[in-house]
Amino acid sequence: MTATVFTRDELAAAFQTFEQDVAEAARTQDWDAWVEHYTDDVLYIEHAAGTMRGRDEVRTWIRRTMSVFPGSYMTAFPSLWTVYDEATGRVICELDNPMRDPGDGTIISATNISIVTYAGDGKWSRQEDVYNPLRFVAAASKWCRKAQELGTLDDEAAAWYEKFGARR
Template sequence: MGRFARAEVQQALDNYNAVVDKCSDTGDWSPFADLFTEDVHYVEHAYGVFDNREDVRKWIVDVMAPFPQMRFEYDWVAFDDDNDAVVIGIQNVLYHPTEPGVKFGFPNVTRLVYAGNGLFSSEEDTYNPARDAPSVVGAWVQAGGTMLCAPKVAMKHVVMNGN
């Protein structure tokens, strides 16, 4: 058993989800960073590593600027009680601009480690947006979706083909 009860980790995850949903609803991603400790270790396989809350804040605001209403829908959740961690299968989703229920998305696996006081001390996102995002975002744009600006953040690690 880890340092925290599953119920406390679940409550923090429920809050995480509520904040992410609100960020998607409002297009303001700044509050996302407040889900983490000040010394968070955030590993983003495409964009790099961030070791503090304010770097996460700058990155998330900038990376979400072109499509701030992107949603993050769960496929599954697994708890690692020994390490106070949660692993989540997520779809990064853009909704069709005119056809309700039609979605454009690609998979992501996220691991969060809970640190207490409702905050997470780490997040690691494992996915391949260099491979998956161009076709998904391209199809969304072709369907009438509009990016609000050009991308503000360049990927640091690009793997086009791979497992």
């Protein structure tokens, strides 16, 4: 719970700016502007990767995650739906994680629920990402199979697929 009650308009405006910077980070692969939306002492709970404390830990994690397959093949993170909870200062949303076109226009993605807690002044003090990691493995595997079928599977994705996604 937050001691300050933020209005729906303030939560929505802060989250819209946050989403715009996430979209730009996904486009450019420069995650710094996104990380700057967090407080210095942010608590980020990512159920598959663990708990991070502070912007520096979040920055290190996101750079590492988004620089290799399958993260590096995700092109955007748009919210499919959003709930603003003024009483707790939280925004709860379902985020889509579409991967780049494997070569025939196919859209392959997985979703997660994110819960972010607003601290005011455009900063978020907590984020929790909730999802089933196996759905992300399934989506990345499906992408690899499709790219393999189309002849567009590169070495990085092929190595991941061999190690994590290919059925043995």
